[in-house]
Amino acid sequence: MMQPDLIPALDPNPLPAPYWVFKLLLVVTFFLHIVAMNFMLGGAVLALVSKWRSGDRENGNRVFFDVARKLPSLLPATITLGIAPLLFVQVLYGQFFYTSSIIIAWPWFLVLVFLTLAYYGFYLASFQSGQHAGKAGGVMLSSVILIFLIGFVYSNNLTLSQSPSRWGGKYFADPAGWNLNLSEPTLIPRFLHFMVAAVAVGGLFLIFVALANWKRDREYARRVLQFGGKAFMYATIAQLVVGVVFLVSLPRDMRMLYMGDNSLATILLLVGVAGGIGAIFLMSDALRKENVRVAAFYVPGIIGVVILSMSVMRDILRDAYLKPYFHPEQFVVKTQWSVFPLFLVLFLAGVILWLVMLKRYGLFSGTKAADTLPSAGSQAAKRS
Ligand code: HEM
Structure with a gap:
């Protein structure tokens, strides 16, 4: 049922740049956001697995603290x-995004609380040392659960933002804002699709850790390479199933977009699936030959293209959902040419500066066992 009267009027302020520029920036910055989120969440999940899986306890702990120290930079x-x-998203889809945010007001507001607590948790886990090292796992787990909840609230909000026909029912069910979008059939597959991807990309993050330690401590780096590479492969294999479930959960006309109705969407899906399968084989070969360069450059290169394709597919899906309500041709555009180039230069400079900062901070630099493993550090200190 269409309820156009519930959709706020389009903001009469003109767009300061053409519509396609905002669209491009939305997709590109979403891609960057999701990659950082995957490194952070996937890295944290795998750090916990490494700490708690049976087997080599010392190396498991070392991977845990190696990653734990990087999380306070990956979260911001x-x-x-x-x-x-x-x-x-507010500029282009404000009418939809603001409304859904108000309908799920309390969970949406709680994101800030969860974020703050998770941030504290990551700091606490990374500072643990000596006899407190054992508690770091529990603290990290609490942060990971909070981060999962944040992702879940985002998926609720974004799915609701593209279903205006549900707004009235939800709002009047609880005008105070204690709502989610749990009746949405695509919600769980969509959320799982993001979370499984986070674990796969977290595996790639560990490959970077292996690369950074390759010259300094070959034995450790080899173990991290195998662990990260296998995590990537298993999660990507699982993703082939989750992805199909997500596709099947879409309404028929949306699903058909990816199966021939929209050529760009169909090509992007093929790129995504072929890229995922190709990356699994490449990683398997790299692990067998212990070729860290292939694992750290070629596989992430392919996966970068896959994530970008998926980001565009996600955008096509949103526009398909909003087709009856969203009319971009109604935007008034008054390009501010005087500031637009300045914005682009500052934007690029900002991204570059950000990468330099991460490098300086040592996000991708190698570590010694004594730096990362609190108990080994204190034992080494005692010995000397
Ligand atoms: C730190 C924990 C976070 C996690 C785990 C997370 C995860 C996600 C996920 C899974 C999505 C996609 C949801 C979907 O389409 O179903 C998403 C979208 C998005 N996130 Fe985050 N996010 C986090 C924090 C943030 C923060 C703090 C911001 C803003 C300051 C943010 C801004 C966005 C935006 C704007 C989108 C939607 C972009 C679009 O619709 O194109 N996220 N996030």
């Missing part, structure tokens, strides 16, 4: 890179 990177698409 996720947030900073989330603010950019937040601005663009």
Whole structure:
């Protein structure tokens, strides 16, 4: 049922740049946000698996603390890179996004609380040392659960934002804002699609850790390579199933977009699936030959293209859902040419500066066992 009267009027302020520029920036910055989120969440999940899986306890702990120390920088990177698409989504889809945010007001507000607590947790886990090292796992797990909840609230909000026909029912069911979008059939497959991807990309993050340690500590780096590479492969295999479930959960006309009705969407889906399968084989070969370069450059290169394709597919899906309500040709465009180039230069400079900062901070630098493993560190200190 269409309820156009519930959709706020289009903001009469003109767009300061052409529509396609905002669209491009939305997709590109969303891609950056999701990659940072995947490194952070996938890295944290795999750090926990490494700590708690049976087998080599010392190396498991070392991987855990190696990753734990990087999380307090990866979380703000996720947030900073989330603010950019937040601005663009408000400019283009404000009528829908603001409304759904109000309908799920309390869970949406709780994101801030969860984020703050998760941030504290990551700091706490990374500072644990010596006899407190054992508690770090529990603290990290609490942060990971909070981060999962944040992702879940985002998926609720974004699915609701593209289903205006549900707004009235939800709002009047609880005008105070204690709502989610749990009746949406695509919600769980969509959310799982993001979370499984996070674990796969977290595996790639560990490959970067292996690369950074390759010259310094070959034995450790080899173990990290195998662990990260296998995590990537298993999660990507699982993704082939989750992805199909997601596709099947879509309404028929949306699903058909990817099966021939929209050529761009169909090509992007093929690129995504072929890229995913190709990356699994390449990673398997790299692990067998212990070729860290293939694992750290070629596989992430392919997966970068896959994530970009999926980001565009996601955008096509949103526009398909909003087709009856969203008419971009109604935007008034008054390009501010005087500031637009300045914006682009500053945007690029900002991304470059951000990468330099991460490098300087040592996000991708190698570590010694004594740096990362608190108990080994204190034992080494005692010995000396
Ligand atoms: C740190 C925990 C976070 C996680 C796990 C997370 C995860 C996600 C996920 C899974 C989505 C896609 C949801 C979907 O389409 O179903 C998403 C979208 C988005 N996130 Fe985040 N996010 C986090 C933090 C943030 C923050 C702090 C911001 C803003 C400051 C942000 C801004 C956005 C925006 C604007 C989108 C939607 C972009 C679009 O619709 O094109 N995120 N996030």
